[in-house]
Amino acid sequence: MTKIKFIIFFFLLSAFIITPTHAAATITSNQIVRYNETIVSPLETFELGFFNPANSNNHYVGIWYKKISTKTVVWVANRNTPLTHTSGELTLTLHGVLLLRDATYDTIVWSSANSSSNSSNSSARNPIGKLLDTGNFIIYEKGDSMNEEEPIWQSFDFPTDTLLPGMKHGKNLVTGNDRHLTSWKSADDPAFGDFSDWIDTKGYPQLIIREGGEIMFRGGPWNALWFSGTPNLKPNRFFNFTFVLNHREIYFQYNQIDTSILMRIILQTNGHLEGLFWSTSKQEWILYTSPQLDRCDRYAVCGPFGICDINNPLFCLCLNGFEPASPDRWRNTDWSQGCRYTVPLDCNPSEGFKKFSNLKLPDTQWSWYNQTMTLVECEKMCKRNCSCSAYTNSNMSGTGSGCLLWFGDLIDIRTVGEDGDTLYIRLSASELDSMENSRSSIARRRVRVIVPIALVVLVILVSTCLFYHFYKQKPQQEGTPENEFQHDFENTSTGDEDLELPLFGLSTILKATNNFSMNNKLGEGGYGPVYKGVLENEQVIAVKRLAKTSTQGFHEFKNEVILISKLQHRNLVKLLGCCIEGDEKMLVYEYMSNKGLDSFIFDKTQSELLDWSARYSIINGIARGLLYLHQDSRLRIIHRDLKVSNILLDMDMNPKISDFGMARIFRGNQIEANTDRVVGTYGYMAPEYAGDGLFSIKSDVYSFGVLVLEIVCGEKNRDFLHKEEYNNLTGHAWELHNEGISLQLVDKCLVESINIPQVHRSIHIGLLCVQRHPEDRPTMTSIIMMLGSECPLLTPKEPGFYIGNTKQDTTESSSSHKTNSNNEVTITMLNGR
Structure with a gap:
């Protein structure tokens, strides 16, 4: 009987000892956490333990959300040194070092001492490790009041790919620890990937994302409200921002206002920084913001003194007072050389500054700042230094304060709308005088025009009143409006x-x-x-x-x-x-009962109603309609605004081309015309039309090609931004075609219904239509023949507005800088060039 009691006591004692490793929030010195054992935060928000990715045989120690259905890992200890079996052991030493040991080979796989920048580890006497409900695992001294700000060691100091609320993103200037994000290598491999996200502290601090050693994206400097180039990433009712800049540390931090919502910022494997929140109703992570919106976010895409404007059909412009450094390259949409001063600076005391508004501020790697100076003092300091090219306030909140100066080329500027910043750029006296004279001339012309118009309007108003008075006395004739x-x-x-x-x-x-x-x-x-x-x-x-x-x-x-x-x-x-x-x-x-084609192919739910045979029939129908306009009708019509939203569908899904408000008639043998009034929609306009106002039937052919690719892909050409190439849809399609993998372009909802030869042929024809030069594009007669036969097709040349391979361009752009010392929008009026 005594023996039985002893056995029962032994099992109860064993259970008591083992239980903390399953559900406790802490781990004490020499306590071991093994496979299938975890440490859980007090409110069970986070869990720490061993895991292995879905399609991998490797094992890691990590931290993940405990209560959500999708296992989401936010931190990995041994990301580059995985275990290949389940015999790992995690323990806390008497000196406060967290160790991951391979029990099979009795080797140390990972140690917090290797990543720690705090020398106090060796002085720990009775350390305890604790997982907090913030997702931070800290090691602190037992008996002391727990200090979450300055623990012996904490996982928040060594993030992987995820920035959690309360985590500091930036550099500790005392210890030298630079807290940055590094993407996973792939969805199943947490090893270091190609992309990293930093608060760059060279010059005035700014947010950057690197691909390898090259800058891929720059969010701009902190302006006391948000990062200059990311006004969409701003405080709201869910979170607020903190930015600290002093002699001890420089960091960005966001903090939750509503702690009931799970949110995180992650650097994805493709280099995109995304803010996500957990939807309890949908049981999935929902994207709520991303600073990378379009191709203007590609670093230095327009070169030195160039400005990227996503609402301009050619994207890149020279700032006022500047001209293309290489006009020939610029005309061919090679903007890497950027722009140069129209009138070079010569350090003349009469040089001044022009104000530019609504911008992302230029790269601050070569900048200087002072947080206490006024804007007037800032201007004086810049003017005294002939190398100073621009200045502004470093703090844009309120009326503004602080001083930020740039030296040399201004690189990576873009328009960002009303939430953009103001920049004062140095220009020659003659250039400023020319601008002032131009404004004065315009003002004088306006006065000369407005005064006579006002007099005419006054006369008309008086005449109208008199006419109306007498007109009321007479019986009105029937049918007047029609007449x-x-x-x-x-x-x-x-x-x-x-x-x-x-x-x-x-x-x-x-x-x-x-x-x-x-x-x-x-x-x-x-x-x-x-x-x-x-x-x-x-x-x-x-x-x-x-x-x-x-x-x-x-x-x-x-x-x-x-x-x-x-x-x-x-x-x-x-x-x-x-x-x-x-x-x-x-x-x-x-009335078209099915409304516009755009309501189907751009809607992820509705798009499933259009299988491949329906889409191919629509492509053929649009082609026949265009052929009729260009060749078979009584008039020869150039539509000039062909786009998906102008294709209506009847009850049988037959396409109907609509909206002829912008169309033009060609007479006789006329093949081309020119206009100073460029109309149409960005993303569909041919390069020669957008840039020079030249239009012909080949302009419609270009729009048709874009339309074909959009029908195949289910994405808008203008809004499409490939994660790696930074090309639009036409450029990405051309890249895939050259690599022989065109099918990757196809809308996922078409996978089960596609006719592969037809899809290949449609993409090929679309690419022939969007070639840069109009003489290379086929006519609608040829397109009808190509769609209806199996005749061999020519190899498509480079499409219009093609940007090229990002990695290659980034390298070229970077070397160039060293040498120099860098929903659908309809146009109503744009002066041709």
């Missing part, structure tokens, strides 16, 4: 043909659309809103209403009526009539 409408078109008709277009009364349209009810509204474009309506004969219509504030105006309204009234084709939208009464001008179209 006025016909008169408006009298001088714009193309020949002797009548319009033969039904005219609808305003009362008819109001009744059909339920007084333009919001419930009837289908959408809105640059022209104005579009409403669904039902006529008395139960015919369903779409009413396109010209907005009074429309940037397109009555010219495009007339243009569309004249053109489309003379066009009849199954792949062109049918115009049923128009309405003009008073200030109201409307076009009445057949």
Whole structure:
């Protein structure tokens, strides 16, 4: 009996000793944590133990979220020295060192002493390790009040790829420890990857991401509100920011306001920095922000003194007062050489500064700063130093304070909208005088124009009042609006043909659309809103209403009526009539029950409704419609605004080309025209049209090629940004085609329905259409033949707006700097070059 009691006591004692390694938040000296044993934070937010990635046989010690369904690792101890079996042992020594030991071979795999910059480890007498609910594992001295700010050692000082709330991201200037993120090598391998995220402390501190040793992305310097180039990453109701800059340390930190939400910032394996939060309803991580938005975020893409503007079709511009350093290269969209002063500086005392607003501040590696100076003092200091090229406040909050100076080339500038910063750039006196004279001249011209116009308007107002007074005394004639409408078109008709277009009364349209009810509204474009309506004969219509504030105006309204009234084709939208009464001008179209093609291919849910056969049929239909416009119609029409949202789908998914407000007529043997008024949509415009205002049928062919690639891929050309190449969709497609892996471009929802030869052929044809030079592009006649046969195809040349291989360009750009001492937007007006 005594023996049985002893055995029971022994098992209870064993259970008591082992239990802390399973659920305790702490580990004491010489206590061992083995495989399948963990340390859990007090509120069970985080867990520390052994893990192995999904598709790997290697084993690691790490920290992960405990209570969520997707195992998400936030810290790894032995990321470059994995265990190949499950006999690892984690222990805390008497000196406060965390050791990972391979019990099979009796070797030390990893030690916190190797990463520690705190010499106090050796003086520890009774250390304890604890996992906090912040995700930080700390080692501290038992008996002392636990100091989370200055423990013996902490995992937060040695992050892997994840920045958690409360973690310091930056450099300890006393110990030299530089806390930065390094991406995993792959999703299944936590070893050091190619990308690292730093607070760069050379010059004024700034956020950068490196690929190897080269800067890939720069978030800009801290401006007391956010990093200059990342205004989308700003404090909100979920978290706030702290940035510390003193003689002891420089670091960035974000802290949660609502601690019930799990959030993290991670440097992905592709080099993208992403802010994520955990959705309890969807049980997945949701992206809420990323500082890398588009191709303008590629480091130094426009070279020294160049500025990247994502809303400009050519992306790169020279700052005012500068010109391309290599005009030939610049015209060929090679911006690596950047820009140079239009009038070189000569250290003349009369040199001054021009103010530029809404920018990401330039690279601060070659900068100087003072946190107490005023802006006036800053300007004086810059002006005294002939090498100083620009200045601004280092603190942009409130009225601004501090001084930040740049020396030499200004590199990596971009526009960032209203949340951008202000920069004062040094220019020659003659250049500043020229700018001032230009402004004065413009002002004088405005006065000369405005005064006569004001007088004319006054006369018109008086005349109108008098006319209205007498007009009210007379009975109004029936049909006046229609007569006025016909008169408006009298001088714009193309020949002797009548319009033969039904005219609808305003009362008819109001009744059909339920007084333009919001419930009837289908959408809105640059022209104005579009409403669904039902006529008395139960015919369903779409009413396109010209907005009074429309940037397109009555010219495009007339243009569309004249053109489309003379066009009849199954792949062109049918115009049923128009309405003009008073200030109201409307076009009445057949109603397309499936709306626009964009609502299908760019919507991840709706896109599944368009399988490959439907998409291929749509591509062919659009091609036939364009062929009719270019060759087979009574008029030879250049559409000039062909894009996915202008392709409507009827109930049988037949495509109909719409929106002819920007179209132009070519007569006789005319093959090309030029305009100072460039209209269209970024991402679809051909290079020669966007840059020089030249358009032809080959301009439409370019747009068709973009459209084909978007239909295949399910992504917008303009919004597409490849994670590694920084190319748009056309550039990425060309890269894949050259590598023989075009199928990687295909929308994932098409995998089960694709006809591989058709997909390959469609991508190939799309690439032929988007070639840089118009003479290389096929005609729509050739495209129809290529789509309908198996004839051999030419090898596509480089597409327009192609940027090239990022890694290669980055290296070239970097060496250049050393040598020099660097949702769809519709255009309404842009001066051609």
